[in-house]
Amino acid sequence: MLIFEKSLNGRTNPSQAPSEDSVIDDIPQHLLRADEPQLPSVSELQAVRHYTRLSQKNFSIDTNFYPLGSCTMKYNPRACNKYAMLPGFLNRHPYSSERTGQGFLACMYELQQMLLDITGMRAVSLCPLAGAQGEFTGVAMIKAYHQSRGDAERSEILVPDAAHGTNPATATMCGFKVKEIPTDENGDVDVGILRQVVGPNTAGLMLTNPSTLGVFERHILEVEEIVHTAGGLLYYDGANLNAIMGKVKPGDMGFDVIHMNLHKTFSTPHGGGGPGAGPVGVNERLRPFLPIPYVIETSGEYRWAKEDDCPRSIGRLSANMGNAGVLIRAYIYARLLGREGMRRVAEFATLNANYMMRKLQERGVDMAFPGRRATHEFIVTLKKLKDKQGVSAMDVAKRLLDKGHHAPTVYFPLLVPECFLIEPTETESRQELDSFISAFAEILQETETDPDLVRHAPHSTPVRRLDEVRAARELDLAWRDESN
Amino acid sequence: MLIFEKSLNGRTNPSQAPSEDSVIDDIPQHLLRADEPQLPSVSELQAVRHYTRLSQKNFSIDTNFYPLGSCTMKYNPRACNKYAMLPGFLNRHPYSSERTGQGFLACMYELQQMLLDITGMRAVSLCPLAGAQGEFTGVAMIKAYHQSRGDAERSEILVPDAAHGTNPATATMCGFKVKEIPTDENGDVDVGILRQVVGPNTAGLMLTNPSTLGVFERHILEVEEIVHTAGGLLYYDGANLNAIMGKVKPGDMGFDVIHMNLHKTFSTPHGGGGPGAGPVGVNERLRPFLPIPYVIETSGEYRWAKEDDCPRSIGRLSANMGNAGVLIRAYIYARLLGREGMRRVAEFATLNANYMMRKLQERGVDMAFPGRRATHEFIVTLKKLKDKQGVSAMDVAKRLLDKGHHAPTVYFPLLVPECFLIEPTETESRQELDSFISAFAEILQETETDPDLVRHAPHSTPVRRLDEVRAARELDLAWRDESN
Amino acid sequence: MPFIPHTKQEIEEMLAVVGVASIDELFSEIPAELVSEQLTHVPAGMTEMEVARLMTARSQQDGNYINFIGGGVYEHHIPAAVWELTTRGEFYTAYTPYQAEASQGTLQLVYEFQSMMTSLMTMDVSNASLYEGASALAEAVLAAVRVKKGINTVLMPRTVNPVYRKAVNSIVKNQNIELIEIPFSIENGATDAAAIQNYSDRQVAAVVVPQPNYFGVLEDVDTLTDQAHEIGALVIGVVNPTAMALLKPPGQWGKEGADIAVGEGQPLGIPLSSGGPYMGFMCCKQKYVRQIPGRIVGRTRDEQGDTGFTLTLQAREQHIRRSKATSNICTNQGLMVVAATLYLALLGPQGLRRVAERCHHNTNTLAQKLCATEGVHRCFNQPFFHEAVIRLDRPVADVLSAIEAQGINGGIDLSPDYPELGNALLTCATETRTIDEIESYATHLERILSR
C-alpha cells in the first residue's frame, strides 16, 4: 500500500511544523500557489510504520550476503555513521568561514594525504560526488591538458569492451568519440589491436585494473607505454581498488589520473543507490587542472583552494565541496583500518574470491577465465546451463534470492554470455561463502529436477518476478489521486 | 540459527577492545578465571546481521497495530529517543555532583511538577523503576504509615478480583495478606462485600480506575468512604491513567497514594519488556514516607533529597535515582503534548475504544459489559465461540497475527471467560481500527468455514504455534557447546 | 583483524582449497616490479574508542554558530524520525535496486518520492535524484540541448546562484554549449525579461528561470516562461522545493508551464553537513521523459498480477546505452531520497507550507531589524522569499568577521560575485531562528557598524 493511500485530507502533524502564524501578505497573489500539492497527510506513527515496513522489504548488507560484483558490498562500520553524524559536523553550513571548520577540514586534509599514499598520485581533489563524476572530472582534465598544449586533434577516448558503462558515457559527456578495444581470450586487453588503434587522435585510454573481468591486466606496463608513446594519457577507473589497496599503486602503473569509489573501497554505505564519493588523483602533469575546491594547509591552518589559487582548474562540478558526510565516513573507516588494515582488505577480498571460485569450480560451475587467478571478484558463465536446460543466469539469480542471498551482478560485463560477476568482499566469513556455494549447487540441482521452480523464481520475496516490459511500456511513474 | 552457531574460536574484533596490552600480574592466580566464557566470537558484520535479522522477527508498534489491553501500546515519538540520547545526558555519572547535573535535574523537577498536577497529589518521587516497583513503594508507605501510628494490626490488603497480578504479588512482597473483593455483574467492585470485609485489619485497598475491566469504577466515592472510615488507605494503580489524564485526578477521587506507568501513559518505549518508570505520588499524609531520592529546588538550584532530608522515608529501592533515561523521554513527551495534548490523549483513546467496541458488536462479537461505556479499552468474550465451535480466544489471537495485527491481551482479567482486553490507544487511525475489525470478522467467518485454519494459527509468522508445555517440561534455558 | 572474520585456521584451510601456499601467491599475476612497499602516510589503525574520541574532539572544534546563511542551502528543523529511519540498515546498506524483487522497500519509496516531487512541482515525471542542485541544472541544460538538436545556446540569468553558473559551465562547455548571461535590474534584483526577446526564433535551446532567484527575489515567472516559449526555447525552472508549497510551481508558470524543473533537495530533511551529501532533483513534462538522466522507478505487476516496483526506462542509462546514454550518472544520492521522502511524509502539505511561510516571515523580520540600523538598507524593492540582500556602508567581509566572533554566521558577502551591488550581504532566517536570535544579530550589527 502506498503512503498516499493512508493519507487523509486535513490530517496534520503539528509537532513538525512551526506553531506561530506567519505574515506572507507581501507576496503578490499571482506568484502564489493556488492548489495544495498532493503530499501525504499522515500521522507520525503512520509514516514511521509505513517506512519501517518498507525497509524490511529490502535485501541489504546488514541482512544478507550481497556478492554484487564491481560494487564491493562490504560491511559498513556503524562507527562511521555514528561519528559522522555528530552535531558539530551536521550543523556546519558549507558557506561558513574556514575558521569555523578547522576540525572538519583537518579530516579532509588527512584523507587527501592518505589517498595520495594509497594511489601513488601527486595531488587529489575530493570534489566528485560519485565514481562517474570522478570519471568526468578525470576525462575533462585530460581534455584541458591537451587543449592547454594546443593539441586539439585528440578527440578520441579508448575504452576496453569490458569497461563499465560509465566509462564510454563519460567520454561522450566530455565531448569525445569512444573507441572500443577488444579483450583477448585470457581477459587482458588485446594489445595488438590497441597498437593499431592509438594515434594522434588518441586523447587517452580508460582502464579498470583489476578489470571488470575479475582479472589483473597483466600487460599494464605495455599498455602504458603504447598509450603514452602515442601522446595519450592513462585514466584509471578505481572502482576495483579494493582488490589491490596497499599492494600496488595505480601511480606506479603509470596512470596519469585516477578516481576512487570511496563508497566501495572505503566502505561508505551505498544507501540504496547513493550517495557516493569519487575523489580524483592526478600526477604532476595534470595537477594544475584539478577541480576546485580542495583542502590546502598553510602553517597548521586549513582552507579551501579555490578559483584564485588554481587559475587553470577545470573548475567546479557542483555547488559545494564534495559529499562531505560521505568523506567523513571514509576518513573514519581509514583511521579504523590503518595502514595494515588497508593491505589486509585487498588480501582477504582476494582470498575470499579465489576460495569461492575454486569451490564453485569443484561443483561444476564454469569460469569465464579458468586459467586466471581471481582478483577480488571473478566471472561465472552459465552458458551451458542456458543451452542445455533453458535456464538463464537471470533465473538462477532470482532463485538465489529465495535462498536468502542477494544475486551477483548479472549480464555484466557484456562480452561474457550468461555471466555472474561475483564479489564476496573481505568482510564475509567462510561460513557465509560456503552457504552461498551450497545454495548455488542446490539450484543447479533444481535446474535438473524442477527447472520451472528456477524459471519462475523468486518465490519467497515480497513480490514475484516483476514484469519489466510492462513497466517500460505502460509508464506509471507517479501516483495521482484518481478520486479528485 | 543462534549467534553461537556463527561463532568461531579465535575470531576477534580488535576495533572494539583496547589495543594496548595490560599488566595484571598483581592478581593472584587462584582468583583468576581458568576457562574462557562461551561468549560468541563473531565479526562485527556477523553480529549486526544476526541481530538485524532477529529484530525483523518481532511485531512492534513501529510495524504493527498492537492493541494489547492494559499495556497502552501507542506511538513512541522518535524525538523522545533522539534527545534523551544526547551525549550530555548519556555521559553523566550518577554519583557526580548535583552541580554537574542542573540541566538534567531541571527536567526531573519539572516532570515531578507536571505529574503532581495530573494526579492531584501533593508530592511525588520518580524513583520506582516500573509499575510494580511503584506499587511496592506505595504499599510499603502504607505499611510505614500504619506502623508510625502504632497501628500494627493492619495486616491485610484488599484487592479486587479483576486486579492485575502485580497488585496481590506486591501486597505479599510487603508482608501483607491479600483479600480479594469480587466484582459485580456490571464490572464495578461489589460494594456490599467490601463493607463486610473491611475492618481493623485493613491496611488498604488497591484499585485500578478505570479498572482492568475496561470500565470506570462508578462507586469510587463510596469505596473511598468505606475504606477510609475503616482506617485503611487507598492505593491507585495508575496503569490506566491514559484513559483519564486531564479529565479526572486520582487525588480528587480520594486516593492516598498512586503509581504511574510512564512507559504506558507517557509513551516511553516498552523495549520488548522494559525499562519502565513507575513514579509514585502521595497526599500530605504519606509525604514523609516517600522513597528517596527525589528532586527539590531551593532558590533555583536543584538537588536530590536524601536520607538527611527525609528521616522517615521508606528509603531507597535501588542503587540510583530512577530510570533517568526513561524519565527524560517522558519529560520530552510531556513537553511535546502540553496541557491540551494530555487531555486529548484520554479523549481519543476513549473514542477509539468505544468506536471499536461498537463496530465489533455490530459484527456480532459479545462484550463482557455490554451495558457500559468503554474507557480506553474494553473486553470481548468469545465464550460462545468456544462452546459452539471449539475455537478458543487463544486461537483467534494467533490467527490475528497472520492478518498482521498483534493480538489483544488474552485471558486477562481472569474472571471473564475466553476474553480479549482490547486497547487501541489514541495514536491509531480509524483506518487501522477498521482493518483490525475486518480481520476479526474474517476470522469469525473462518471459524465456520475452516475452523482448523484458526485452531492451528499462526501460519505466516517466523515459527508456527509453539509448544509451551514442552518448554516448561524439558527446560532448555541456555545454549551449551556440545562439541566441547 | 578489524572487520575481517578469518581465523588463522580458516586462512590455512582456504589457501589449501585454492592450492596456494600464501596469500601473496594470489597476487602472482601482478608484475613484481609494481608491488609496493608499506604505506607511509596512512597511520596505524585505531580502535573505535580512540576514533570516537578523535572525532568528538574534531567536531567540537568546529563550534556552534547561529546561522543566518542561506545561498541555496538552508538550516531547517528535521524531524527526529527522518534520520532514525533513514539509517536503518535495510536502507543504509542496500545497493541500487537492480534486483527488484529484493529491493521493493527502496523501489516503492522512490516511486513515492517521484509522486511527491511531481506533485510539488506540478510536473509529470521525476527521476530518483541527481548529485545536487548545480549539476542537476547542468544535466537539465544537456537534456534541453538534446531535445533541441543542433542548438547549443542556453540563456542563463545572472540572478542564478553563481556557483551553479560556474559548475554548469564546467560541465557543459565540454560539449561546446554556450551559456549566455541575462542581466538583471539593479533596482529590483529580478531578471530582465526583455533581454530574452533579443534572441529570435530557434537560436536558443533553453532559458533558465530561477524562483526565487539567488537574491531571494521573486521573478515574474509567468512572463519569463511565456517569452522563452515564444522564441522556441524550453524553460528550465530552478526552484527551492520548500518554497513550492507556497509559490506557484514550475508546471504552472505562464501559459504552458516550465518544461524541466530542477533544484537542490537539501531543504527537504537533509542536514547542512559542510556541503553534502545533498540531492539534486529533476522533473519534466511527459514528452521529455526519455531525454532526462538518472534512474526512474515505475509501478508494474509481478507474475501473479500483484503490484510491484522496478527501475524502468533503463535504456537511457549508461549501463545499457553506454556511450549513447543521456548521462554518465550511475550512483546517485539514494539515501537522501529516503530522508526527503520521510521529511515530506512527516510534514505533509500543510506542514511544508507552514515552514515556507515561517521562513519568509523570519527573513522579513530579520531584514527589517537589520535595516533599522543607520547605513543599512534593503537592496531591492521587489517581493522576495526566504533570503534578502542588505547593503552596508562598508565592506561586508569585515562585518561578517566581526559578527562571527559573536558566534553568529551572518550571511554571504556578495561583492566578489556581484561588484555592481556594492557592499551587499545575502542573509536569511529560516523557521529555526528565534526572534531573540534575530534581535541579537541586529544588536551586534548595530554595535559593529557604530564603531
Added chain:
Amino acid sequence: MPFIPHTKQEIEEMLAVVGVASIDELFSEIPAELVSEQLTHVPAGMTEMEVARLMTARSQQDGNYINFIGGGVYEHHIPAAVWELTTRGEFYTAYTPYQAEASQGTLQLVYEFQSMMTSLMTMDVSNASLYEGASALAEAVLAAVRVKKGINTVLMPRTVNPVYRKAVNSIVKNQNIELIEIPFSIENGATDAAAIQNYSDRQVAAVVVPQPNYFGVLEDVDTLTDQAHEIGALVIGVVNPTAMALLKPPGQWGKEGADIAVGEGQPLGIPLSSGGPYMGFMCCKQKYVRQIPGRIVGRTRDEQGDTGFTLTLQAREQHIRRSKATSNICTNQGLMVVAATLYLALLGPQGLRRVAERCHHNTNTLAQKLCATEGVHRCFNQPFFHEAVIRLDRPVADVLSAIEAQGINGGIDLSPDYPELGNALLTCATETRTIDEIESYATHLERILSR
C-alpha cells in the same frame, strides 16, 4: 493534534457510530463532581523543533567531565553498533513477548543473553533481567529465604556497596528479614571470613559475597563460599560482569560454587545516563530455577517441529501466581538486555577480557600516580580490581570540589559511609581513560593538596 491522526470529519463519523453527540459524553459514567479543570502546571505543548532546542541546551548545561567515578557504575566504550541496533523500532517499540510467535526476535535474543550470562557466571540458569543491581540483590535475598523456609537471617558484608545494602534493607525488611552486617579488615579491606563461623548451623539463609567488593578489593571467595556452605547457608555472589572475563566466576567459587549470582549489568554496553535505565542480572543453580523471580525464556519446538523460543516457567510470575508469585516484577529492563547482548557479541570473550585487564591496568596506574603525591596513600594492601581506595590528608569532599572545578570527576568520598577509613576516596579509571587524563588528575591533585 500531536500524535493523534483523527480529522474533524472522522471524529464526527466515529461519534455517530458510537451514538454520542460529543467526546465528553463518552466520559458520562464519571461522577460529575470529579471532572477536573484544565491542568495548571503542565505548560502548553511545544513543537519538536522547540523541544530539540530546549533539550540540547539542558544537556549542554551539564558539561563534560573526565570521569574517575566508579562505585558500581562504569564508563566503558560502547561500540556504535550497540545502540544503532538497540533502538531499531522492532526492539524498541515491542512489548514483553507474550505472543511468542510474533516475538521471536526478542525471545531468541533473550535466550542468547541467558546463554552468555550463565557462561560468564558459570551458572546453570539466568533470568531475562531485573531492574538493577541493588534490587536484584534484594530479590536474591528473598529467593534464598524462600529456599531456606523459616530462616529469616542473611549475612551482609560491610564491604558491599552501601546503597545496595540500604536498598536491600528497604525491600526485605517488609518480610521481616534481618540483614546482619559482617565486618571487614581495616588493613586489607576484605570481608572477615571468620565472622561467618559465629553463626552456627541452620541459622542463616544466605551469605552475600561481593567480588570485587565495593572498595575494589578482591575477596577470598573460595573461603567465604566454603564457610557459608559449612553453616548451611546459600551463597549469593554480587559481581561485576566485566570482571568475570578475568576473575574466577561465582559458579567456580569454593568447592560447590555460589548458589545465586547477581549484579549490575550496566557495564555491558549501557551508558551512565545519570543512573538509569540499567539492568540487574540474576543467575542460579538449576535446582533453584523455580525460586528465582523474573522472566525466563526457553527453547522449544513449534507445531511443525521447528525450533522456537517462548517465555517459560511463568507459574512463578505475578500474572499467573498472583499473591504467591516469587516476586511482583512485571516490566523488567528488556531493552538493556538487547544492548548487553549486542555488547557481549561484539566484544567476544577475548575483547571482554581485554577490557577487564585494561580497567585494572589503568586503575593501577591511577593509584600509583595519585599516591606519588605526599600525604596520599593506598588504603589497603590487598589485591584489587578496577577500583582503588586512596587516603588523603584532608577531607575528601573539599578536594573533590576543587578537582571538579578542573573538569574532573575524581571519585567518591567514602567518609560518610565508612568513617572508620578516615579521609578515604574511592576512585577508578576504566579503559576509556588515557594516560594523559590520569596524569592530569594526579597533577591537579598534587597542586590542590600542596595549597
